[in-house]
Amino acid sequence: MTGTLEVELKLELDPGDRSRLDLIDLFGAGGATDHLVTTYFDTPGGDVRNAGCALRIRQQGEARVQTIKAAKDKATGLFTRTEWSRAVTGDRPVLDATSGPFGHALRAIGIDRLTPQIVSDFHRTHGLIDRDGGEIEWAVDDGAIRAGGSVAPLCEIELELRRGPPGLLFDLAHRIADRLPVRIAVISKAERGYRLLDQTAGSPARAEPVALDRDATVAAAFPVIAHACLRQFRLNEPLVLAAGEAEPVHQARVALRRLRTALWLHRPLFAGDPQAASLDTELRWLTARLGEVRNLDALIPRADPDLGERLRAAREQALAALQADLASARARLAMIQVVEWLTVGGWRTQPQDLALLTETVVPFAADALDALRKRLKRRGKKLARLGSKERHKVRITAKKLRYASEFFATLFPSPKAARRQAAFRDAVSALQDYLGELNDLDLERRVLKRVGIDPGKPHPHRKRRAKLLRHAEHAYDELVAAKRFWRGQAISA
The missing domain is CATH 1.20.120 (Four Helix Bundle (Hemerythrin (Met), subunit A))
Known part of the structure; x- marks a missing residue:
C-alpha cells in the first residue's frame, strides 16, 4: 500500500437542486456513473477516529478497495489528505506491514474490535478535465449517509487535482458557482457520519481548538486558524438557514468575528492587499446581518410579555432577511473566495512582510x-x-x-x-x-x-x-x- 496526497475541493449542493446540474455544460461530458457503497470501520468508542485517521472499504460492483485516510492533515479550505489504498477480497479490513504509518495504531486497537459504524451509499458520476496544462477529476455524488440509525442526504461535487496548480480547482469552482447554488464543504463523508453517530449533526458548532505546529511559520499557521473559523461558520450556517434558532445564529456570528480577528492579527502578511480588504468587507456585512438577529435575541428574554411578542415578530422578519442574505450568491461566493484567497492568494508568495515566510x-x-x-x-x-x-x-x-x-x-x-x-x-x-x-x-x-x-x-x-x-x-x-x-x-x- 503506497501513500498518495489527495488534493480536493468539495462543494455542497442541496439535493433539490441536483436536477439543475448540467454535466455537459459544466464539464463538457456526461461522465460515467458508478454505484458506490463505502463502509467505515471503527470501535464504538471511536478509537480509529481518535488515532487521527479513517478506515474504509469501498465496494464498486464486485471490486473492493480499502483506504486509510489521514483525517487531521492541516487544510486551507482544500481537503489535503494523505491516503493509503489497496485492493481487498472481503468485507473485513486487512492490516499488515503495507498499511502505512497508521497501521501500527490500528493493529494496536485490534482488528477484531473494528465494526461497521458508517455507510455511505451513493451514485457517483465522474470524469476528467484537461485545462491549462492541468488535469482535474470531477465527481458528483448523490445518495445518503447512514450511521447510528440516522440518515442524512448526500449531494456534493468533488474536484480532485490530478496535475497542475490548485488555482485550476477554483477556476472550475467559480464556473460551477455561476450556475448552481453551491457552498464550500468543510467536512468529509466520514465526519458527516460521525456527526450522525454522535447526534451532533443538528447541534450548534462552537469554536474548536486550533492545532498549530510550534515549528510552523506565521504564513503556514495563519490559514490553519482561518480555516478553523470558516469551518465553525459553515457548520452553523445550515442550522441558521433551516430554523434560525438563537444559538446557531450566535455561533455563526462568533465564527465570523473570529475570522475577522485572525485577519486583523495577521495583517502584516497582506497589508495593502485589495482582495483582503474586499473579503473583510464581505465578512463585516455578514457579521452585521447576523448581529441584527442576535441583538433581538438579547432583548427578548428581558422583555415583558407584550414587548416580547412584538420583538419576536421583529425577529421573524430579521431572520427572514438574514436567511435571504445567506442564500444569496453574494454570501455563497464570499466563502469560496475566502478559501481561494487562503489557498492561492498573492500573500502566500509575496507577503507584505517577507520575514513572516520564515519566522x-x-x-x-x-x-x-x-x-x-x-x-x-x-x-x-x-x-x-x-x-x-x-x-x-x-x-x-x-x-x-x-x-x-x-x-x-x-x-x-x-x-x-x-x-x-x-x-x-x-x-x-x-x-x-x-x-x-x-x-x-x-x-x-x-x-x-x-x-x-x-x-x-x-x-x-x-x-x-x-x-x-x-x-x-x-x-x-x-x-x-x-x-x-x-x-x-x-x-x-
Missing part, C-alpha cells in the same frame, strides 16, 4: 498577545467611569484578546502554561461577558427604534448597570493580574 509562529503569537494585553490594560483603566463608547473599545479589545489566546493556545503546551491558560481564559471570558451585557443595555433603545418599536422613556437600568460594572472591574483586575501563559518558563513544551 516561526511562537514569537509572533507571544508578541501579538502582549500587544493586545497592553492595549486592554490601557483602555480598561477606571472602567466604571468610562462612557459607552470607551467601554465598547474595551469590549472589542477583550474579544480580540480572547480569540487570539484561543488561536495560539496549543503553541504553549506545558503543564504550567495550561494552568495559566485556564485562569487567563476564565478572566477574559468573564470580562467579555459583563461588557457584553452592558453593551446590550446601551443598544436597547437603538435596537427598538430600528425595528419600529417606540422605546418610550429611557430606562437607566441603574441597579443592574452598577452591578455589571462592579463585576466587570473585578474581571478586569483578575485579567491584569493573571499570569501570561505565553511568557517565561511556560512557553517550554
Whole structure:
C-alpha cells in the first residue's frame, strides 16, 4: 500500500437542486456513473477516529478497495489528505506491514474490535478535465449517509487535482458557482457520519481548538486558524438557514468575528492587499446581518410579555432577511473566495512582510498577545467611569484578546502554561461577558427604534448597570493580574 496526497475541493449542493446540474455544460461530458457503497470501520468508542485517521472499504460492483485516510492533515479550505489504498477480497479490513504509518495504531486497537459504524451509499458520476496544462477529476455524488440509525442526504461535487496548480480547482469552482447554488464543504463523508453517530449533526458548532505546529511559520499557521473559523461558520450556517434558532445564529456570528480577528492579527502578511480588504468587507456585512438577529435575541428574554411578542415578530422578519442574505450568491461566493484567497492568494508568495515566510509562529503569537494585553490594560483603566463608547473599545479589545489566546493556545503546551491558560481564559471570558451585557443595555433603545418599536422613556437600568460594572472591574483586575501563559518558563513544551 503506497501513500498518495489527495488534493480536493468539495462543494455542497442541496439535493433539490441536483436536477439543475448540467454535466455537459459544466464539464463538457456526461461522465460515467458508478454505484458506490463505502463502509467505515471503527470501535464504538471511536478509537480509529481518535488515532487521527479513517478506515474504509469501498465496494464498486464486485471490486473492493480499502483506504486509510489521514483525517487531521492541516487544510486551507482544500481537503489535503494523505491516503493509503489497496485492493481487498472481503468485507473485513486487512492490516499488515503495507498499511502505512497508521497501521501500527490500528493493529494496536485490534482488528477484531473494528465494526461497521458508517455507510455511505451513493451514485457517483465522474470524469476528467484537461485545462491549462492541468488535469482535474470531477465527481458528483448523490445518495445518503447512514450511521447510528440516522440518515442524512448526500449531494456534493468533488474536484480532485490530478496535475497542475490548485488555482485550476477554483477556476472550475467559480464556473460551477455561476450556475448552481453551491457552498464550500468543510467536512468529509466520514465526519458527516460521525456527526450522525454522535447526534451532533443538528447541534450548534462552537469554536474548536486550533492545532498549530510550534515549528510552523506565521504564513503556514495563519490559514490553519482561518480555516478553523470558516469551518465553525459553515457548520452553523445550515442550522441558521433551516430554523434560525438563537444559538446557531450566535455561533455563526462568533465564527465570523473570529475570522475577522485572525485577519486583523495577521495583517502584516497582506497589508495593502485589495482582495483582503474586499473579503473583510464581505465578512463585516455578514457579521452585521447576523448581529441584527442576535441583538433581538438579547432583548427578548428581558422583555415583558407584550414587548416580547412584538420583538419576536421583529425577529421573524430579521431572520427572514438574514436567511435571504445567506442564500444569496453574494454570501455563497464570499466563502469560496475566502478559501481561494487562503489557498492561492498573492500573500502566500509575496507577503507584505517577507520575514513572516520564515519566522516561526511562537514569537509572533507571544508578541501579538502582549500587544493586545497592553492595549486592554490601557483602555480598561477606571472602567466604571468610562462612557459607552470607551467601554465598547474595551469590549472589542477583550474579544480580540480572547480569540487570539484561543488561536495560539496549543503553541504553549506545558503543564504550567495550561494552568495559566485556564485562569487567563476564565478572566477574559468573564470580562467579555459583563461588557457584553452592558453593551446590550446601551443598544436597547437603538435596537427598538430600528425595528419600529417606540422605546418610550429611557430606562437607566441603574441597579443592574452598577452591578455589571462592579463585576466587570473585578474581571478586569483578575485579567491584569493573571499570569501570561505565553511568557517565561511556560512557553517550554
